[in-house]
Amino acid sequence: MKKHNQITEEHTAHGVRNPGRCKKWFLLIIVIVLAGVLCICGCWWGQKDSKDKWSLVYIPKTQDGTNDFWTSLISGAHMAAREYEVSLDIMAPEREQDVEKQNELLTQAIEEKPDAILISPSSFTASNELLEEAKKKGISITFVDSYTEENIQDLTVATDNLEVGRKLGKYVRQMMEPDTQIAVVSHVKGVSTAVERELGFREGLGDLSENIVEVMYCNSQYDKSYDLTMDLMEKYPNLQVIAGMNEYSSVGAARAVKDCGAENWIQVVGVDSSQEAVELMEQGVFRALVVQKAFKMGYVGVRETVRMLNGEAVDKDIDSGSELVTLENMYTSENEKLLFPFNSIRQE
Amino acid sequence: MTKGNDYGRVLGKVKSIQNAIFAAVSILVLSAVLIVTAVSMKYTRSSIFENSVVYTRTIIHQMNQNIDSYIDYMDNIASMLAESEDAQQYLFSEMEGGNARYRLHTEAESKEIRDRLLSQYTAILKGRDDIKNLGILRIGGNYLINEGTQHLNPNLDIRTQEWYQKAMECQEESGLTSSHVQHAIEGERPWVITLSRRIPNTLEHKGGNDGAFFIDLNYSAISELCDQNSIGEKGYVFILDEEGNVVYHPQQQQLYNELQTENIETVMNADSDTVLTDDGDNGKLYTLSRSERTGWTVVGCTNVAELMKRSKQAQSIYLLTTIVLVVVSLMLSSAIAKNITLPIQRLRDSMARVQEGDFEAADVEVVSENEIGSLTTSFNVMTHRIQELMEQNIYEQEEKRKSELKALQSQINPHFLYNTLDSIIWMAEGKKNEEVVLMTASLARLLRQSISNEDEVVSVGQEVEYARSYLTIQKMRYKDKLEFRIEVAPEISSVHIIKLVLQPIIENAIYHGLKYKESKGLLIIRGYAKENNAVLEIIDNGVGMSKETLDHIFEKHKVNYHSNGVGVYNVQKRLQLYYGNDYGIIYQSEKGKGTVATIHIPIPGKQEDGNEEA
Numbered sequence: 001m002k003k004h005n006q007i008t009e010e011h012t013a014h015g016v017r018n019p020g021r022c023k024k025w026f027l028l029i030i031v032i033v034l035a036g037v038l039c040i041c042g043c044w045w046g047q048k049d050s051k052d053k054w055s056l057v058y059i060p061k062t063q064d065g066t067n068d069f070w071t072s073l074i075s076g077a078h079m080a081a082r083e084y085e086v087s088l089d090i091m092a093p094e095r096e097q098d099v100e101k102q103n104e105l106l107t108q109a110i111e112e113k114p115d116a117i118l119i120s121p122s123s124f125t126a127s128n129e130l131l132e133e134a135k136k137k138g139i140s141i142t143f144v145d146s147y148t149e150e151n152i153q154d155l156t157v158a159t160d161n162l163e164v165g166r167k168l169g170k171y172v173r174q175m176m177e178p179d180t181q182i183a184v185v186s187h188v189k190g191v192s193t194a195v196e197r198e199l200g201f202r203e204g205l206g207d208l209s210e211n212i213v214e215v216m217y218c219n220s221q222y223d224k225s226y227d228l229t230m231d232l233m234e235k236y237p238n239l240q241v242i243a244g245m246n247e248y249s250s251v252g253a254a255r256a257v258k259d260c261g262a263e264n265w266i267q268v269v270g271v272d273s274s275q276e277a278v279e280l281m282e283q284g285v286f287r288a289l290v291v292q293k294a295f296k297m298g299y300v301g302v303r304e305t306v307r308m309l310n311g312e313a314v315d316k317d318i319d320s321g322s323e324l325v326t327l328e329n330m331y332t333s334e335n336e337k338l339l340f341p342f343n344s345i346r347q348e
Numbered sequence: 349m350t351k352g353n354d355y356g357r358v359l360g361k362v363k364s365i366q367n368a369i370f371a372a373v374s375i376l377v378l379s380a381v382l383i384v385t386a387v388s389m390k391y392t393r394s395s396i397f398e399n400s401v402v403y404t405r406t407i408i409h410q411m412n413q414n415i416d417s418y419i420d421y422m423d424n425i426a427s428m429l430a431e432s433e434d435a436q437q438y439l440f441s442e443m444e445g446g447n448a449r450y451r452l453h454t455e456a457e458s459k460e461i462r463d464r465l466l467s468q469y470t471a472i473l474k475g476r477d478d479i480k481n482l483g484i485l486r487i488g489g490n491y492l493i494n495e496g497t498q499h500l501n502p503n504l505d506i507r508t509q510e511w512y513q514k515a516m517e518c519q520e521e522s523g524l525t526s527s528h529v530q531h532a533i534e535g536e537r538p539w540v541i542t543l544s545r546r547i548p549n550t551l552e553h554k555g556g557n558d559g560a561f562f563i564d565l566n567y568s569a570i571s572e573l574c575d576q577n578s579i580g581e582k583g584y585v586f587i588l589d590e591e592g593n594v595v596y597h598p599q600q601q602q603l604y605n606e607l608q609t610e611n612i613e614t615v616m617n618a619d620s621d622t623v624l625t626d627d628g629d630n631g632k633l634y635t636l637s638r639s640e641r642t643g644w645t646v647v648g649c650t651n652v653a654e655l656m657k658r659s660k661q662a663q664s665i666y667l668l669t670t671i672v673l674v675v676v677s678l679m680l681s682s683a684i685a686k687n688i689t690l691p692i693q694r695l696r697d698s699m700a701r702v703q704e705g706d707f708e709a710a711d712v713e714v715v716s717e718n719e720i721g722s723l724t725t726s727f728n729v730m731t732h733r734i735q736e737l738m739e740q741n742i743y744e745q746e747e748k749r750k751s752e753l754k755a756l757q758s759q760i761n762p763h764f765l766y767n768t769l770d771s772i773i774w775m776a777e778g779k780k781n782e783e784v785v786l787m788t789a790s791l792a793r794l795l796r797q798s799i800s801n802e803d804e805v806v807s808v809g810q811e812v813e814y815a816r817s818y819l820t821i822q823k824m825r826y827k828d829k830l831e832f833r834i835e836v837a838p839e840i841s842s843v844h845i846i847k848l849v850l851q852p853i854i855e856n857a858i859y860h861g862l863k864y865k866e867s868k869g870l871l872i873i874r875g876y877a878k879e880n881n882a883v884l885e886i887i888d889n890g891v892g893m894s895k896e897t898l899d900h901i902f903e904k905h906k907v908n909y910h911s912n913g914v915g916v917y918n919v920q921k922r923l924q925l926y927y928g929n930d931y932g933i934i935y936q937s938e939k940g941k942g943t944v945a946t947i948h949i950p951i952p953g954k955q956e957d958g959n960e961e962a
Contacts, residue, residue: 029675079601275537282503296605303607321606331508333593336529337604340537 054086054309056302057109058118058144059102061220063092068274069247069294072341073145076298077118084306089114096220096248097188099123106130116140116305121148124190128152140309144301146192155308157301159292160319161196162203165245167324168269169204171288172241175267176208183232184215185225185253186245197245197271213239218249225252233260244270247277250289254280273325273339281327288326291338296320366689373681378674385670389663396659400580400650401622404635407577408648411585412637414573419642422543422563423522425472429482430545430561432468437461439486439559440549466496478569480540481533484547486559499534506532515544515560524642526589527596530564540564541595570596574646583650590643592616615647624652691720695727707735749925750804764855771825787824793817798848808875808882809841815850815873822858829869830862836875840882843951846926852919853886853933853945861890861943881931881948889942898937916945923949 058077060070074090081088091109093101099122106127109117117139121127131141131152142155172182184201186194194217202209213236218225225248233239233256242257244250250270254277257266263285270277273291280286297320308314325335429435438461465484473479473494483493487507491500506512509532514523525542547559574585574596586597592612594603602608614623615634623634631652638645691712698712710731712724768791775784794817797810806814812834819832854871862869872887893901902920916933923932927949937943 029678032671032675035671076605278537279503282501284503293605295601296607299602299605299607331529331531333528340529340539342539342601342604 054116054306055089055112055114056081056086056116056118056305057089057091057112057114058298058302059105059109060090060092060120060144061102061122061146062094062096062098063090064094064096066222066274067096067247068277068341069272069292072294073298075341076295076300077144077302078298079295080299080302080306084303086302086306088302093122096122099126103127103130106134110134110137110139113137114139115309116142116154118142118144118301118305120145122146122188122191124149124192124195140305142301142305142308144297148192155301155304155314155316155318157297157304157318157320158193159297159322161193162200163319164271164290164292164322165197165200165202166204167200167322168197168243168271168288168290169201169206169209171204171324171326172201172243172267172269173205173208175287176211176241178208180208180211180240181236181238182208182212182241182243183229183236183239184212184243184245185228185232185249186215186217187220187249189217194245201243201245218252220246220248222248222252222255225249226256229253229256230260233257233262233266239266241267241269244268246270247272247274250286251277251280254285258283258285278330278339281325281330284327286327288324290322290324291335292322293320293338295341364689365692366685369688370681370685373684374678377677377681381670381673381677385666388666392662392666393656393659396662397655400655400658401633401635404579404583404633404648404650405621405637407579408585408635408637408646411573411577411648412639412644412646415570415587415644415646416639416641418569418573419524419543422565426522426543426545426561426563429468429472429563430484430547432465434461434465434468435484435547435559435561436550438465438492439484439490439547440551462492462496465492470495478565478567479563480538480566481530481564482562483533484559484561485532486547487557489557489559493533501532501534504531511542511544511562512560515546515562516558518546521545526593526644527600532562538564538566539600540566541570567596567600571598574598579648580650580654582654583648585646585648586610588612588615588645588647595644610649615645691715691724695720695724698727698731702731702734707731707738710735752925767825768821771821775824783824787821790817790820794821798851804846805844806847807841808836808843808845808884811845811847811850812836812841812873812875814847815854818851818854819871822854826858826863829865830858830871831868832871832873834873836873836884837877840875840877840951843877843882843949845882845949846922849919849923849947850884850886853916853947856916857886857888857890857943857945861888861892864891865889877951880951882951884947884949886945886947887942892939892941892943893935893937894939898935901935923947 058074060074062070063074064070070092074092077088077090089109089112091105093105095101102119102122103126106117106119107130110130110133117134119127119131119141121143125148127148128150131148131150134141135152140155141153142157143153144156145158147153147156147158176182182205184198186198188194198215202212205211214232216228216232218228225244229242229252232242242253244253247270250268250272251274254268254270257263257268258280263283267287268280268285269288269290270286271290271292272294273289277286277289281289300318300320304314304318323335323338325339329335330339438458441458441461469482469492472482481494481498483491485491485493485500485506493500500506510528511523511525512532514525517523522543522545525544527539527541529537530540530542531537542562542564544560544562547561549558570587574587575598577585579585584598587595589595592615594600594610594612597603597610599608603610611625611632611634614625615636618634618636621636623636625632625634633650633652633655635648635650636645637647694712698710702710711728714721714724714728768787772784772787772791775787794814797806797814797817816834819830819834823830823832850873854873857871862871870889872885874885874887876883902917916935920932931948931950934946934948935943936946
């Protein structure tokens with residue numbers, strides 16, 4: 001009896017112990033395999049970074065094939081959008097001075113609820129309410145080129161327009177006599193760019209800023225600038241310098257001077273360049289142009305907006321820079337890069 | 349199986365050969381695998397790096413050759429067009445020599461030459477998208493550009509242009525001007541690469557300046573050449589000229605607009621054909637190939653992080669393989685260890701059973717013919733021998749016990765027989781017929797039971813009847829000296845007991861207790877069941893025993909000496925031989941008062957449970 005009992009117990013004990021050991025091994029193997037899988041997963045996970053596709057809308061002042069400034073700016077914006085893989089809609093009025101149309105487009109853009117609106121406001125005041133509404137809807141606002149009276153933007157990318165004016169003023173200052181008469185053809189009264197450039201221009205002229213006989217506004221139209229310049233030349237026969245404050249005003253003024261054959265005694269200086277402006281410079285009508293970096297402005301505007309949306313730290317105020325170009329230095333490599341858009345590759 | 353034993357076994361497992369083999373094999377395999385992995389991990393990095401450097405170098409070199417042959421091809425076109433007779437005629441047939449003006453051809457002839465040139469140019473322009481402009485010109489003289497509809501920029505002094513200067517410097521070959529803006533043509537200012545050639549005047553009438561041929565290349569062909577081979581996802585190829593100006597860059601527009609930077613200085617100052625910039629994660633690997641033909645440098649730029657990513661992928665594959673290998677090797681080594689030690693374990697388990705006394709299941713199956721196999725065979729043989737010996741031993745012990753038992757129980761006191769027979773004779777002489785009958789009958793019963801009954805074991809009932817017969821005889825012999833009573837519970841009368849247990853004790857009680865008592869003595873036999881035992885008490889109120897006597901009551905010689913053999917020792921010995929040491933007789937006695945002898949024997953039916961509990 002006794003013996004029998006012992007045998008049974010022994011068998012039972014072995015029966016229990018064996019699965020126990022197996023279990024332990026299984027656990028170990030599972031742990032190792034899991035660790036391995038985790039390891040690999042971690043490797044793959046690290047390589048994968050999910051990137052939301054932001055939707056951006058840019059509302060320039062105008063999209064005008066004859067205006068190299070806006071064309072360049074918009075192509076810069078497009079390139080940045082392509083590079084950072086965001087969608088970018090351009091909604092542009094046909095004419096630069098069309099504030100109503102721009103507000104209409106802004107309303108439309110707000111309805112689309114993009115992640116950010118980039119805008120070059122045509123008016124210093126007229127878009128405030130709309131921009132505030134956009135802000136309330138959680139849309140980020142980036143000012144490109146110009147801004148409004150209210151500090152509503154998240155980001156500003158623009159040329160330092162005071163500096164633009166200052167450069168132009170200094171250049172004019174070094175070639176003028178104490179009694180030289182200067183006329184300014186500006187673009188739109190009250191717009192930030194116009195105000196600042198004029199202010200800078202006066203600063204650059206220094207004590208001779210009083211020589212400015214008149215400031216006119218062409219509302220960003222070549223024809224109006226042309227007519228205004230004709231009037232000015234008639235009104236002030238001793239006029240020696242005409243300064244344009246943007247592409248429309250500069251080129252309009254230069255055309256008028258050229259048509260009158262007055263380029264030998266009237267020096268035209270201006271802001272922004274275009275194919276026509278370059279030719280006018282080669283012809284000796286333009287003495288100097290302060291060129292904004294439009295492509296860079298558009299590109300940086302989009303790039304920084306995207307970075308801001310991604311939550312990266314960005315500068316709130318970005319100066320895209322400007323250069324003074326004269327006939328003497330226009331063929332240097334640096335200025336060629338600035339004056340002539342490089343778009344020979346991949347014309348998509 | 350107790351708990352302590354269990355722990356011992358678990359401890360034994362840890363120290364077992366199986367685990368030792370397993371540990372040894374595992375450590376061996378693990379360290380081998382780990383070392384191999386570590387080494388390959390270490391070398392993967394450098395070898396992948398090495399490989400991609402070599403690969404990129406090959407590609408860049410190839411691209412450089414392609415670009416050279418492209419430029420050569422364009423140069424051929426240029427020389428063909430520049431050296432054509434028509435070009436000569438077109439440029440130099442109308443010359444101002446001193447004051448005079450020569451005209452070699454008529455208006456119609458000139459137009460014919462122009463048309464021929466134009467059709468040639470148009471055909472080339474149509475055939476090749478990568479040619480932006482081509483044309484011939486002579487400062488102050490004729491020019492012909494593209495389809496003849498475009499004009500030279502009237503406001504530009506062409507002599508200031510680099511490509512023109514280069515053409516004039518060269519004699520027989522073409523000058524190559526890297527990326528620049530072509531200002532010479534009115535209306536547009538494209539970025540181009542220009543091949544230009546001097547066209548010397550070979551016509552009879554010398555004088556005036558030389559002409560120039562130029563061909564403007566846009567970037568479509570070069571970008572195609574540079575982008576045809578990818579060098580990694582983020583890799584790209586760009587071209588620099590001798591001064592470090594960018595000829596071509598996939599992000600030329602961004603570079604020109606200060607939106608991108610390239611480490612041109614690093615590349616230009618490089619001594620070897622690979623440069624590694626170390627910017628942490630943004631490190632870049634530049635692979636250079638300088639061309640003798642163009643003087644340009646083709647540069648391949650690869651992202652170091654990307655290379656590292658590839659090596660990381662390779663490393664994670666290694667890691668995965670290692671893990672799989674480790675798991676497999678662990679399982680294998682476990683299996684091997686188990687395989688080797690399983691026969692040993694079986695042997696051990698079997699030995700443990702043998703140790704416990706179980707020979708039935710001791711045989712171990714011989715699996716293999718190795719050392720353990722022969723060990724097992726020997727063990728089996730040994731076990732069988734031991735089993736045989738054990739069985740023999742048990743048999744002999746049994747036999748011995750039986751014979752001993754027989755020897756013990758066969759010792760019936762002959763004096764009792766003589767005395768009884770004497771008593772019968774005296775009674776017969778005294779004509780006490782009835783008494784004679786009773787005594788003789790009792791004696792006859794007594795003898796029948798003790799001699800004729802061959803069985804070793806009788807029932808308690810039979811044993812009590814035997815005692816009664818004996819007491820009856822003794823009572824008659826000791827007449828007024830002895831009275832007896834038997835109180836045995838009927839439930840134990842069927843319990844088995846070895847025979848001749850009661851009689852020697854009763855005899856002892858009479859001869860050593862009651863015989864010496866002055867008055868009449870009483871002897872009681874009481875039987876009852878207590879717990880699992882049957883208890884028989886022989887109680888007398890005789891003289892009792894001193895402590896000393898009581899202590900020596902079971903000693904053989906003493907008892908033998910007094911009672912001629914069959915004595916208490918004998919009974920005690922037999923009881924313990926038969927039932928085990930837990931059973932037997934217990935004596936209690938008090939001098940002058942009497943003695944109680946208590947016999948315990950087991951009741952077989954209940955015995956088992958009792959043992960289980962014990």
